[in-house]
Amino acid sequence: MICDVCGQDGARTKRVSRSYGKGEDMVVIDHIPVIACPNCGESYMTADTMHEVQRLKLHRRTLKALRLAPVISYV
Numbered sequence: 463m464i465c466d467v468c469g470q471d472g473a474r475t476k477r478v479s480r481s482y483g484k485g486e487d488m489v490v491i492d493h494i495p496v497i498a499c500p501n502c503g504e505s506y507m508t509a510d511t512m513h514e515v516q517r518l519k520l521h522r523r524t525l526k527a528l529r530l531a532p533v534i535s536y537v
Contacts, residue, residue, distance in 0.1 A: 468502035476505075482519055489522045491515060
């Protein structure tokens, strides 16, 4: 795949988890497809992926599944 940032071949799609918001309003979205380029080091989402993330955030109250996970603080 060609990287949209540097234009070189080698970019790959990987799945990541991202958190949005904080405190009671925080939501974690799993398995987001992100394009990662080993040549320039950039990673980015396509416009379609960003639209879907926005939709998921907007409807998080009806779509979420509560899962408990350990949290470790860096500090």
